[in-house]
Structures are given as C-alpha cells and as structure tokens.
Amino acid sequence: MTATATAEQNHDVKAKKQKRKLCIIASKGSLDMAYPPLILANAARMSGIEVHIFFTFWGLDIINKKKIDHLRMTPVGNPSMPMPQLLGVLPGMAALSTAMMQKQIEKLDFPPVSEFIEILMDSGAHIYACKMAMDMMGLTQEDVVDGAEVLGAMEFLEIAEDAQILFV
Amino acid sequence: MTTAELLNGIEFDKDGYMVDAGAWTPEIAEALAAEEGITLTDRHWVVINFARQEYAANGDAPTIRRITKRTDVSTKELYQLFPDGPAKQAARIAGLPKPTGCI
Numbered sequence: 001m002t003a004t005a006t007a008e009q010n011h012d013v014k015a016k017k018q019k020r021k022l023c024i025i026a027s028k029g030s031l032d033m034a035y036p037p038l039i040l041a042n043a044a045r046m047s048g049i050e051v052h053i054f055f056t057f058w059g060l061d062i063i064n065k066k067k068i069d070h071l072r073m074t075p076v077g078n079p080s081m082p083m084p085q086l087l088g089v090l091p092g093m094a095a096l097s098t099a100m101m102q103k104q105i106e107k108l109d110f111p112p113v114s115e116f117i118e119i120l121m122d123s124g125a126h127i128y129a130c131k132m133a134m135d136m137m138g139l140t141q142e143d144v145v146d147g148a149e150v151l152g153a154m155e156f157l158e159i160a161e162d163a164q165i166l167f168v
Numbered sequence: 169m170t171t172a173e174l175l176n177g178i179e180f181d182k183d184g185y186m187v188d189a190g191a192w193t194p195e196i197a198e199a200l201a202a203e204e205g206i207t208l209t210d211r212h213w214v215v216i217n218f219a220r221q222e223y224a225a226n227g228d229a230p231t232i233r234r235i236t237k238r239t240d241v242s243t244k245e246l247y248q249l250f251p252d253g254p255a256k257q258a259a260r261i262a263g264l265p266k267p268t269g270c271i
Contacts (some may be wrong), residue, residue: 048253
C-alpha cells in the first residue's frame with residue numbers, strides 16, 4: 001500500500017463512512033443462516049455503522065428465548081453439504097450436521113447465538129421482532145430476548161428509509 | 169510541536185492508518201485520537217496497549233472479541249470509549265493497520 005493521504009482527506013473519508021446505516025432483515029432460523037446477519041451486523045458496528053436488524057418469520061427463532069440456544073441445521077435441500085442429498089433424510093443426519101457446525105463455530109471462536117445477540121445489543125445495534133410473525137407464531141414480548149423491540153413492517157421500513165437494506 | 173506538525177511527518181494509507189506501525193509514539197496516539205474527537209483516558213490506553221502488544225505478537229490488530237476476552241474492557245465500554253467503531257478507531261489510534269478479523 002503506497003497511497004498516502006493528508007489528514008484532511010482522512011477526515012472526508014471518515015465523515016462519509018459515519019453516515020452509513022445498515023438495515024438487515026433476518027428471515028431464516030436455521031443455525032447456518034443465523035450467523036450471516038449477525039456477523040455482518042457486528043462487523044458494521046465495529047466499523048461505526050448504525051445497525052438495525054429486523055427478525056421476521058423463522059428468523060424470529062434467533063431471538064426467541066426458547067429456541068436461541070437450540071438452532072439446528074439440516075443437510076436436506078442444502079446443496080453445499082458435503083454428502084449426497086439422499087443421506088440427508090436419514091434419522092440423525094440433522095443432529096450430526098448441527099453438531100459439526102457447532103464444532104466449527106467453536107473452532108473459529110465465534111460466539112454462540114445467544115452470546116452474539118448480547119454482544120450486538122451491547123454494541124448498540126437495534127434489534128426488532130416482527131409483530132406479524134410473532135402473532136402468527138403466538139409469541140409475546142416475553143418470548144423474545146430482553147431489549148428486542150416489537151415492530152411492524154411499515155415502521156421498520158420507515159427506519160430503513162435512509163439505510164442500506166440487506167435481506168437474509 | 170503542534171498536533172498538525174506532529175501528524176504531517178507521518179505516512180498514512182488511503183484509509184488513514186499509519187503505514188509504519190514502528191513510527192508510532194504515544195504523542196501520535198493523542199493526536200490521532202483528537203482527530204477522532206476522543207480524549208484518551210487510562211481505559212483507552214488499556215485497549216491501545218493491548219492492541220499494540222497483540223500486533224507485535226501476531227502481526228494483526230486484535231478483533232473486538234479478543235479485546236473483550238483478554239482485557240477487562242467489556243463490549244459496552246469498548247463502544248463507549250470508541251463510539252465511531254472500536255475496531256477501526258482503536259487500531260488507527262494505536263498506529264496499526266486496518267484490522268482484518270470479522271468478529
């Protein structure tokens with residue numbers, strides 16, 4: 001890296017970056033699909049980007065107190081799994097691939113999902129539970145992690161008005 | 169020497185990180201922090217010293233998770249100390265390259 005910049009230019013770069021705001025919609029609740037939105041949200045906060053995450057449909061499982069520590073992954077319908085699809089339907093295969101992924105997560109020193117959510121809250125990320133999805137699944141405020149705000153889709157879109165939006 | 173004079177002699181990359189971590193001094197940290205709108209306290213120094221120590225050992229600025237696991241600074245406090253992005257701000261003030269870790 002040979003490029004140099006004056007302090008003034010640095011300042012411009014900084015001012016531009018500070019304005020960024022990221023809104024993430026997390027719609028999937030399997031273990032493998034829980035991490036991408038969490039990692040991106042965390043990376044954004046570490047870089048000083050404002051973050052709002054809207055958990056909807058199965059994504060609600062990620063902030064559901066009863067499910068947060070029991071997210072699973074299934075090899076069925078996942079073309080990236082290193083095994084023939086037919087094997088995926090055998091009993092115990094979902095448990096096996098879940099255990100494999102949990103081991104991998106631990107190896108990389110990624111925090112478990114519940115700890116990850118806590119880190120995000122502490123970092124100042126805003127966490128929302130989709131009102132409609134909660135009604136659909138019969139959940140109340142009590143069922144989701146403390147600090148999550150129940151919100152309708154229209155309200156979330158208002159928050160997202162001047163943000164970059166990411167759907168996972 | 170004024171802050172501007174101090175920083176004028178330093179080479180930065182296009183993102184504003186020092187090119188040569190070896191040229192860093194605590195005075196430069198104070199000046200870079202001032203640019204970020206931060207007045208360094210003892211708690212900032214816990215993070216900065218840890219980051220420099222990690223860089224010397226591993227050749228990379230530590231991730232946030234590593235900082236919070238290895239020092240007594242919590243995630244919450246870290247974000248209070250470096251409100252505009254602790255990973256980037258702490259590394260920049262510590263005179264280190266942009267961190268590459270994801271968490």
